[in-house]
Amino acid sequence: MKFKIIFIGIFLSIGCISCSNDKVEMTSIQPSTNLVEMEAEGGETEITFTNGDWSITKVINKEGNVNIVGDIYAQNGEIIQNNKILVLEDLGKIVANWENKGFTITRETSSSLKIKLNENSTGESFTFTLVLNSGQEINVTQKKSQGYEFSNIKFNTNEEDTDSLFVQKGVTYKFNINEPQSFRFLPYDGLTIQNQSRFESLENDAFAWLERDSLMIKVPTSIYNDEIYFGREKRLYSNIWSINPHGFEEMETVTIPKGQSAFLTEIELRKRQVSYRLRLINNRTLEEKIIEGKWIEIAPTGKYSINWQE
Secondary structure, eight states: OHHHHHHHHHHHHHHHHHHHHHHHHHHHTOBSOSEEEEOTTOEEEEEEBSSSOOOEEEEEETTTTEEOEEEEEETTSOEEEEEEEOOBOSSEEEEEEOSSOEEEEEEOSTTEEEEEEOOOOSSSOEEEEEEETTSOEEEEEEOOOOOEEEEEEEEEOOTTOOEEEEEEEEEEEEEEESSOEEEEEOTTTTOOOOEEEEEEOSSTTTTTSSOTTOOEEEEEEEEETTEEEEEEEEEEOSSSOEEEOOOOOOOEEEEEOSEEEEEEEEEEEEEEEEEEEEEEEETTTOOEEEEEEEEEEEEEEEEEEEEEEO
């Protein structure tokens, strides 16, 4: 009985020591904070640890409680895994980017971690959790944006901008008649040619801040010697093609010869590319946000040719 009591005592002592070691290990990698709160505009914050004996085992999206997928990079910037469940076991970084939100988490030293958030343009708060190998969690919350107001837009021409002409084949007309006769037709009839334009930008949130079908922009009507001229023409600020009638509805008359004959129309079009710089004002901070991109227009010039075929 005496030996049994001694054995139980030793067993309980080992268990207590093990629990104590777990607690010590957890305490030894305690992050400087377990909660990061950031405004919608994004930014960067640093978290420090008492030592480097830690790793990120997963990143959880609190909306739906699912693992976040992204890219994992080594310390030298080389990508290790693409489109995988995010973990960070050593120095390096993990990245998750969407069109309207995202983050980069970088471990440059063993005892520090940098969290950088992109601007959140989702219209909702963005929350996720970093789960450490110790079981501890670092919760990150990003507020939803209060939006922007349009201030102004300016156009200019850069070296890569163009104003060029090209020709597109139109309708082919075929005849087989006994006597010559007149034929009236619309040169643009049967074609899908219209005046079409859109805005383009490499910035992810270039079109996120202004409601669709809401902002009409006065666009260039002509460019001469790199000087941009404007009329009354306005187009929707959108990356979706804006289609407008070309306005060329004049009839053309030709004389069709006796026998078999055919002709086709060739339509002259202009493709114009101009740079733009859009200025918005943040409703919360009153700071300006600049979005740069291109305005593209493809439209008939009104000129065409009639080509008879032999």
